[in-house]
Amino acid sequence: MKIEVNRPAPVDIASEKSPSALSIMWRELVRDRLALVSLIILSVILLIVYGASIFLDQEEIVKVDFLAIHSPPSAEHWLGTDYGGRDVFGQLIIGARNSFTIGLAITLITGAIGLVVGLVAGYFGGWIDNVIMRIIDFILVLPFLMLVIVFVAIVPKYNVATFILIMSAFLWTGKARLIRAKTLAERELDYVSASKTLGTPDWKIILFQILPNLSSIIIVNLTLNLAGNIGIESGLTYLGFGLPESTPSLGTLVSYATNPDVLQNKWWVWLPASLLILVMMLCINFIGQALKRAADARQRLG
Amino acid sequence: MLKFILRRILIMIPQLFLLSVLIFLLAKAMPGDALTGQLAANPKMDPQTLEEMREKLGLNDPVHIQYIRWVKNMLQGDLGLSYTHQQPVTDLLAGRVGNTVLLSAAILVLTYLIAIPLGVVSGRWTNTWADKLIVGYSYIGYATPLFIFALIMLFVFGFHLGWFPTGGSVDIQVEEGTLAYYLSKLNHLMLPALSGALINTVVTIQYLRSEIIDTKVKDFVKTARAKGVPERQIYWRHILRNSFLPIAAFLGYEITGLIGGSVFLESIYSYPGLGQLFLQSIMQRDYSVVTALVMISGVATLVGTLLSDIILSAVDPRIRIE
Amino acid sequence: MLLDVRHLKVHYPVRGGFFRRVVDYVKAVDDVSFSLNQGETYGLVGESGCGKTTTGRTIIGLIRATAGEVLFEGTDLTKLSRRQFHPYRKDIQMIFQDPYSSLNPRKRVLDIIAEPLRNFEKLSPHEERKKVQSMLERVGLSADSIYKYPHEFSGGQRQRIGIARALMLNPKLIIADEPVSALDVSVQAQVLNFMKDIQQDYGLTYLFISHDLGIIRHMCDRIGIMYRGRLVEEGTSEDIFANPQHIYTKRLLSAIPNADPRERGKQTALRREVEQEYAQAYSRYFDETGRAYPLKPISPTHSVAIP
Numbered sequence: 011m012k013i014e015v016n017r018p019a020p021v022d023i024a025s026e027k028s029p030s031a032l033s034i035m036w037r038e039l040v041r042d043r044l045a046l047v048s049l050i051i052l053s054v055i056l057l058i059v060y061g062a063s064i065f066l067d068q069e070e071i072v073k074v075d076f077l078a079i080h081s082p083p084s085a086e087h088w089l090g091t092d093y094g095g096r097d098v099f100g101q102l103i104i105g106a107r108n109s110f111t112i113g114l115a116i117t118l119i120t121g122a123i124g125l126v127v128g129l130v131a132g133y134f135g136g137w138i139d140n141v142i143m144r145i146i147d148f149i150l151v152l153p154f155l156m157l158v159i160v161f162v163a164i165v166p167k168y169n170v171a172t173f174i175l176i177m178s179a180f181l182w183t184g185k186a187r188l189i190r191a192k193t194l195a196e197r198e199l200d201y202v203s204a205s206k207t208l209g210t211p212d213w214k215i216i217l218f219q220i221l222p223n224l225s226s227i228i229i230v231n232l233t234l235n236l237a238g239n240i241g242i243e244s245g246l247t248y249l250g251f252g253l254p255e256s257t258p259s260l261g262t263l264v265s266y267a268t269n270p271d272v273l274q275n276k277w278w279v280w281l282p283a284s285l286l287i288l289v290m291m292l293c294i295n296f297i298g299q300a301l302k303r304a305a306d307a308r309q310r311l312g
Numbered sequence: 313m314l315k316f317i318l319r320r321i322l323i324m325i326p327q328l329f330l331l332s333v334l335i336f337l338l339a340k341a342m343p344g345d346a347l348t349g350q351l352a353a354n355p356k357m358d359p360q361t362l363e364e365m366r367e368k369l370g371l372n373d374p375v376h377i378q379y380i381r382w383v384k385n386m387l388q389g390d391l392g393l394s395y396t397h398q399q400p401v402t403d404l405l406a407g408r409v410g411n412t413v414l415l416s417a418a419i420l421v422l423t424y425l426i427a428i429p430l431g432v433v434s435g436r437w438t439n440t441w442a443d444k445l446i447v448g449y450s451y452i453g454y455a456t457p458l459f460i461f462a463l464i465m466l467f468v469f470g471f472h473l474g475w476f477p478t479g480g481s482v483d484i485q486v487e488e489g490t491l492a493y494y495l496s497k498l499n500h501l502m503l504p505a506l507s508g509a510l511i512n513t514v515v516t517i518q519y520l521r522s523e524i525i526d527t528k529v530k531d532f533v534k535t536a537r538a539k540g541v542p543e544r545q546i547y548w549r550h551i552l553r554n555s556f557l558p559i560a561a562f563l564g565y566e567i568t569g570l571i572g573g574s575v576f577l578e579s580i581y582s583y584p585g586l587g588q589l590f591l592q593s594i595m596q597r598d599y600s601v602v603t604a605l606v607m608i609s610g611v612a613t614l615v616g617t618l619l620s621d622i623i624l625s626a627v628d629p630r631i632r633i634e
Numbered sequence: 635m636l637l638d639v640r641h642l643k644v645h646y647p648v649r650g651g652f653f654r655r656v657v658d659y660v661k662a663v664d665d666v667s668f669s670l671n672q673g674e675t676y677g678l679v680g681e682s683g684c685g686k687t688t689t690g691r692t693i694i695g696l697i698r699a700t701a702g703e704v705l706f707e708g709t710d711l712t713k714l715s716r717r718q719f720h721p722y723r724k725d726i727q728m729i730f731q732d733p734y735s736s737l738n739p740r741k742r743v744l745d746i747i748a749e750p751l752r753n754f755e756k757l758s759p760h761e762e763r764k765k766v767q768s769m770l771e772r773v774g775l776s777a778d779s780i781y782k783y784p785h786e787f788s789g790g791q792r793q794r795i796g797i798a799r800a801l802m803l804n805p806k807l808i809i810a811d812e813p814v815s816a817l818d819v820s821v822q823a824q825v826l827n828f829m830k831d832i833q834q835d836y837g838l839t840y841l842f843i844s845h846d847l848g849i850i851r852h853m854c855d856r857i858g859i860m861y862r863g864r865l866v867e868e869g870t871s872e873d874i875f876a877n878p879q880h881i882y883t884k885r886l887l888s889a890i891p892n893a894d895p896r897e898r899g900k901q902t903a904l905r906r907e908v909e910q911e912y913a914q915a916y917s918r919y920f921d922e923t924g925r926a927y928p929l930k931p932i933s934p935t936h937s938v939a940i941p
Contacts, residue, residue: 148327151617152334153609155572156590160606163594164342200736207694208799209723209753222740241457248459249579249591267463268579270478274471281467284460295455 035226038304045300048293055290059106066100083278090278092266102282105260108253110290112170113240116177120239121232123182128189129216133197139190146183154180155246162251170257181239185231192227196220226305233298237291244287260287317622324618331610332386335603336379342599386607392600396593401604405586411481412585415508415577416570418501420563422509423516427559430513431520435555436547438525446517453514459576462507466580469503476503479582504581508573512566516559523555557627564620571609636839637670637693637807642702644688662688664863664925665702670807675833675840677854677871679847679886685863686843687731690809693841694728695719706807724754727800731812733792737784743770743795744780750802765802773798774828790821794828801832809841814849826853847890851875856935859883864926866919869936879938881919882926884908 039045074096083090089098131142161176162168196202197220205215246252247261255262263283267273272280366372373381385391391401434446470478476499477483483496527533528551536546574587582588586605593601644663647656663685670676678686691697693704695711704711706722714722727750730736737746747766751757757765767777773794775787784792793813800808810829814822826849833840842853850857850871857874859867859882867880878884888908892901919940920926929937 148330151327151568151610151613152331153568153571153606153613155575156606156609157338159575159590159594160338160342160602163602164338200730200732201738203691203696204728204730204736204796204799205738205749206696207723207726207728208750209720210749211753219738219741223738237455245457245459245576249575250595264460264463267467270471273463273467277467280463284463287460288456291455291457292452295451299451 032225032229035229035301035304039297039300042300042303045296048296052290052293052297055106055286055293056110059103059110062103063107066103080272080276080279082276089282090276092263092279093269093272098263098279098282101258101263102260102286105258105263105283106286106290108257109240109244109247109260109287112174112253112259113236113243115174116181116239116243117232117236119174119178120182120185120235121228123178124185125189125228127182127186129193129220131186132190132193133212133216133220135194135197142186143190146187149180149183150187152180158246159249159251162246169254173253177239177242181235185235188227188231189224192224193220196223226301230298230302230305233294233301237294237298240287240294241291313626316625320618320621320625324614327614328611331614332383332607333379335607335610336382338606339382339599339603340375340378342602343597391604394593394598394601396596396598396601401601404589404601405604405608408584408586408589411583412574412578412587414497415501415504415574415583415585418505419508419512419570419573420566422505423513423566424559426509426513427516427520428556431517432524432547432552434517435521435524435528438521447521450514450517450521453511454518456511458508458511458573459580461511462504462577462580465503465507476500481584500583504577504583508570508577512569512573516562519562520555520559523558524551527551527554558624561620561623561627564616564618564623567616568613571612635669636672636707637841638703638705639669639689639693640667640703640705642666642689642692642704643700644685644692644697645700661863663692665928666860666863666865667702667929668858668865668868670839670841672806673833673837673839674855675842675853677850677857678841678843678860679845679850679857680860681845681886684860686845686860687811689860690728690811690841690843694726694809724750724803725806727803727805727808729793729796729800729808729810729813732816733789733796734784734816736796737792739784742781742783746784746795747780747799747802750799754803766798769798769802772832773801788821789817790825793817793825797825797829797832801836804836805838807839807841809843811843812845813842815844815846822849829853847886859886861926862924864939865929866926866939867937868929869933873933873936877936879932879936880940881908881912881915885912 039049079091079093081091089102092098092101127142131139158176158180162173165172165176202215202219205219210219243252244259244261244264247259248265250265252261253259260283264280264287266276267280267284389402391405393399394401394404397404430446430449434443437443466478469475481497481500482493483500486493486496533546533550536550537543541549571587574585575590576587577583578585578587579591586608590602590605593599593605642663643661643665645659645661648658648660649655650657666685666689668676678689680686688697692699693711699712702712706726709722711719711722744763744766747769748762751762751765763780766780770779771777775791775794775798779787784795787795793816797813813829814825817825829840830853832838840853842850844850844853854871856870857868858865859874859880861882867874867878867883869877874883875887878887885908888901888905892898921941926939927941929939931937
């Protein structure tokens with residue numbers, strides 16, 4: 011059995027301000043080699059993707075060229091072309107941009123809803139909490155994937171905004187439940203009682219007293235969710251029920267692999283997109299795991 | 313305990329009701345109705361007769377009456393008529409359900425077969441090379457989307473190496489009931505089931521590992537060790553038994569994941585099950601089949617959560633209190 | 635009379651059975667009446683779970699009373715809406731038991747102590763900082779610690795921050811809920827004496843809640859003994875310690891440890907005697923449901939719960 015010895019850290023109080031939650035997390039992240047590498051790779055990918063997509067002409071890329079159908083990688087088309095003679099590399103860039111942006115949008119929307127609902131339910135408790143929890147319980151037992159597909163299939167005037175809305179309608183529940191549980195725990199602490207006796211209004215207690223204490227969990231949860239949401243989006247697009255065709259995603263490129271000939275013989279069409287999804291999700295997950303360790307003081311590296 | 317089960321079932325009733333209302337409304341929102349199929353089969357039907365048939369089938373009745381009729385029919389096993397296949401939806405599902413159940417069961421069995429040894433090894437001998445490998449695998453598996461992993465598996469083992477068939481659930485030539493038939497079924501099952509299980513299992517591995525690590529520093533384990541209980545027995549009697557029970561209970565919660573997974577796996581491996589049928593039906597706008605499938609998976613998920621809740625409460629009495 | 639608590643009751647429903655109906659009530663505070671005069675310290679004593687903390691928290695409005703009145707300078711606080719209660723928050727403040735959880739770990743000392751100011755007074759940041767700094771010095775902390783976070787202080791220092799926060803609005807009544815029980819014994823006396831000092835300076839009235847009779851004796855002018863949600867004896871410090879009447883009070887007093895080893899035999903004999911009396915005379919002090927009788931005055935200052 012190893013005994014942990016508490017080394018008193020030499021802290022110079024006069025010069026060193028107490029670190030905020032964010033700066034602790036940042037420090038931990040940089041100290042974790044795997045997470046740091048992930049962060050660098052992800053930043054480079056995003057820089058290239060967003061940088062290049064400014065210069066790429068989407069019209070040009072989606073233009074059909076029957077003279078260059080399924081041509082293998084060459085100097086002109088770095089990753090070859092698809093069944094319509096369209097440049098795969100260009101589609102990869104635009105697809106990655108769309109997938110990431112939409113994943114981020116869903117994460118932020120569901121995060122905001124989950125935060126508000128979770129804070130309100132957890133802080134006020136009582137019947138408000140009861141009603142909200144019953145609704146969440148119900149949404150959580152719905153067959154998510156099938157319902158999203160049905161919604162996508164029957165919604166009139168389907169576009170990116172409706173896709174984000176449909177996804178968000180289901181995905182806020184997990185966050186709301188997490189935030190509620192944490193708020194319930196914080197609410198029992200005396201600093202909340204103190205604020206009440208000091209005459210601080212409830213909304214201020216929620217926003218300025220409780221919320222800062224939840225910030226690290228929220229960041230961890232949003233990071234891990236971002237990876238998950240990119241995965242769900244590209245998966246649905248792969249099945250044909252994600253982003254509309256006017257907005258190509260990484261899933262669009264992968265979906266060409268439903269044609270066995272493409273899957274077997276034309277790897278350049280679907281494999282790069284698959285690997286890019288994989289790399290992005292791995293990076294985000296590694297960053298998220300490092301943040302999770304940082305948020306939990308017992309697991310910090312030092 | 314009995315009281316808890318009864319109350320838990322009582323909670324399920326409004327959920328079931330809401331689910332059916334939601335799906336009924338969705339079905340109403342889908343373009344076309346029960347007659348669209350008839351119309352497709354017989355395009356020359358005149359509008360007057362069509363309207364009469366509508367009236368006869370009660371499609372002009374108030375919504376709530378239609379809903380009650382829909383539920384009644386469903387309870388009697390009448391899920392409507394598929395217009396693309398021109399046969400009752402119930403028959404259509406009956407022909408497919410076996411494959412999906414087989415695939416899901418195979419995934420579950422493999423999931424536990426992989427998770428238990430890996431989780432135990434990694435939790436018992438932490439920070440060894442084996443542990444680091446297993447943790448690495450679980451991180452990667454956790455991050456990898458199922459459809460990409462399944463595609464790559466199909467590409468490598470199906471097409472490139474040719475070890476497994478690349479589609480279908482059984483060879484056409486083999487005769488049903490023979491040994492060759494079952495072997496062929498198994499052969500077709502392996503790759504999709506393995507793809508599902510290798511991804512599905514990582515959550516259980518991570519759970520087992522952290523559970524064992526948490527338990528092995530608990531006081532009752534230290535006491536057992538201090539009394540001189542052999543290490544093997546400590547793990548078997550004190551640690552693993554405590555960690556395995558909740559895992560068994562998670563079985564019901566897995567159903568949600570399995571339904572979603574089967575949609576992807578069956579589509580990638582062209583495996584003729586309910587997931588594939590769902591995608592085909594929605595693309596062919598065969599909405600009576602879609603509605604039936606969503607309703608069935610909804611009920612399956614509800615029952616799964618119910619079972620898990622009950623098993624968990626039997627295992628861990630603290631849950632029963634609320 | 636500054637505070638007059640009349641027939642205060644706090645009951646929690648116990649739900650049971652299949653339909654979760656209310657089958658019983660936990661009577662955390664069961665018909666408690668007492669009053670505080672301007673400038674005095676009133677001690678509420680009792681074992682853990684006897685309802686003394688619930689009483690304190692109900693007076694300050696953190697817990698809703700089931701029945702009864704809490705008259706503060708003649709106004710019944712239990713009947714006020716949240717908004718109507720607001721001006722009274724200034725006058726009644728609380729010192730919490732746990733100096734760790736009662737200070738928000740994410741806030742600087744400045745923000746913690748200035749919180750009540752920001753709710754009641756509109757000050758410029760400069761004035762606010764001035765006020766906070768002078769209060770910090772008043773409670774014995776250095777004025778430049780305003781930018782530090784709570785975890786940089788010791789338990790005793792943190793409790794002083796809590797006291798500074800409570801003093802910011804010049805309250806009339808302070809409810810001190812076990813203010814030193816989380817502190818090291820060596821620090822307890824410091825904080826208690828400091829509380830006595832500021833009581834004189836600010837003309838404070840204390841409702842002092844504690845399970846430690848030694849501290850109560852040191853601090854309080856009058857004392858109420860609580861048991862199972864009810865007051866069983868009330869009187870001046872002199873009445874309670876020199877002339878305990880209720881069997882529960884006697885039992886509580888006999889449990890005070892005596893530091894003199896030569897008295898050990900005497901102490902043990904006394905405890906045994908009290909224990910015996912408790913067993914024999916239980917039915918004389920509690921009715922058949924185990925509930926204490928209402929208080930009856932036996933002298934102008936001293937009342938006991940006897941039939």
